[in-house]
Amino acid sequence: MKYDVENRRVWYKGEIVEVKEAKVNILAPTAQFGLNVFEGIPCYWEENEKQMYAFRLEDHYGRLLRSAKLMQMDCRYTKDNFKEALIAAIRANEYCENLSVRQTLFVDGSGSWGSEGPVEMIVAPIPRKKTSAEYNKSGLHCCFTSWRRISDDTFSPRIKCGANYINSRMGQREALRNGYDTCIFLNKDGKVAEGPGSCFFMVRNGMVHTPQLTESVLESITRDTVIKIAEDLGIPVIERAIDRTEVYTCDEAFLCGSAMEITPILSIDKYIIGGKGTNSITEKLHTAYLAMAYGKVSKYRHWVTPIYE
Ligand SMILES: Cc1ncc(COP(=O)(O)O)c(C=O)c1O
Known part of the structure; x- marks a missing residue:
């Protein structure tokens, strides 16, 4: 791992940035009304192979798209976009330990609880030891x-x-x-x-x-x-x-x-x-x-x- 959790890198609006730089407007529907859908994706570090494996990505992304559809969120991302962002976020931190990757679609902008968009995405890898007890x-x-x-x-x-x-x-x-x-x-x-x-x-x-x-x-x-x-x-x-x-x-x-x-x-x-x-x-x-x-x-x-x- 290259960065500690406070300084880790996340994928945010198409770029890899320091988590501290990934800011959301306080009045955005995600902040005010919880307008977001997400996945917690398990990734396992295989020490002998020096490889990280993400588990059942296709199924996680299928559910993410179904959640977005049911919430009537205007999602422009494809499963390939989701996958590229996840890989970029893990690689940016050079993680070599088990992770839970939080991949979230959220309603940004200045709308309200009925808004469909704009939908943005954040991908944040979380070392497994830092998840809930x-x-x-x-x-x-x-x-x-x-x-x-x-x-x-x-x-x-x-x-x-x-x-x-x-x-x-x-x-x-x-x-x-x-x-x-x-x-x-x-x-x-x-x-x-x-x-x-x-x-x-x-x-x-x-x-x-x-x-x-x-x-x-x-x-x-x-x-x-x-x-x-x-x-x-x-x-x-x-x-x-x-x-x-x-x-x-x-x-x-x-x-x-x-x-x-x-x-x-x-x-x-x-x-x-x-x-x-x-x-x-x-x-x-x-x-x-x-x-x-x-x-x-x-x-x-x-x-x-x-x-x-
Ligand atoms: C309420 C609830 N049920 C079940 C699960 C288990 O789902 P999964 O196996 O897809 O992680 C989760 C975890 O995301 C959950 O939040």
């Missing part, structure tokens, strides 16, 4: 938050926009206040939805269960990866509505996401869950996930993009 734990003590997850008929969790994270924040702050690492949301029907920045899975009788994509969850890329890994390992996956009390008595549970990877849940509302152990399904899924993300699995090699020449 709950993303860097080896096991999690969770609670069910008293706040319900937003839903498609009010404000869709399918859109990965900054404003959605106010709902995440309410749950996360409640969890931290009460001494937990993070929380799990129920949806408006009282069924299990997801974490504030991750998706939920549980294991019962050797089968993996997760809520459906229509039950107030983000269309998570890690969730999709986990399902594919489980299927490859011959572990049945069931996407269905999950009750709160099922979680208290499950065999294993974990949260997953680009920042969190696959992190076992140790307890929920103080009910102990047996997820952490070398023979657990959670551990097997995590090991397989890392192999893919580091470009070691030929079947999924197309999912990784090398950053350095």
Whole structure:
């Protein structure tokens, strides 16, 4: 790494600049109303190859464009533009450690909450150790938050926009206040939805269960990866509505996401869950996930993009 985080380089409006120089008008709709959509893209440093691999770029950019469309943001960038900017931002910092790259489209200018543009982009690589604490734990003590997850008929969790994270924040702050690492949301029907920045899975009788994509969850890329890994390992996956009390008595549970990877849940509302152990399904899924993300699995090699020449 060439620069510390305060002095790192970011891609901003078509140029590589020092993060301190990347300024946004205080009255821009992104600053006033949270009018932005973004991705957190995991990138893995492979020390032996001296190479950085971005994981599932194509899928992250597909979701970014869907989020922009749903927010009716006037985005002029293509997937190729997104990729070029990400590569330039990482190379500019000469990073050689695991990263989460924040790639954000935002409404700039002097409009209001109904404005479609002008849409600008920022790409900011964040060393993994500098992301939120709950993303860097080896096991999690969770609670069910008293706040319900937003839903498609009010404000869709399918859109990965900054404003959605106010709902995440309410749950996360409640969890931290009460001494937990993070929380799990129920949806408006009282069924299990997801974490504030991750998706939920549980294991019962050797089968993996997760809520459906229509039950107030983000269309998570890690969730999709986990399902594919489980299927490859011959572990049945069931996407269905999950009750709160099922979680208290499950065999294993974990949260997953680009920042969190696959992190076992140790307890929920103080009910102990047996997820952490070398023979657990959670551990097997995590090991397989890392192999893919580091470009070691030929079947999924197309999912990784090398950053350095
Ligand atoms: C609310 C929410 N759910 C799930 C996820 C996991 O999504 P992904 O696996 O695409 O990172 C995230 C992370 O971005 C999130 O913020």
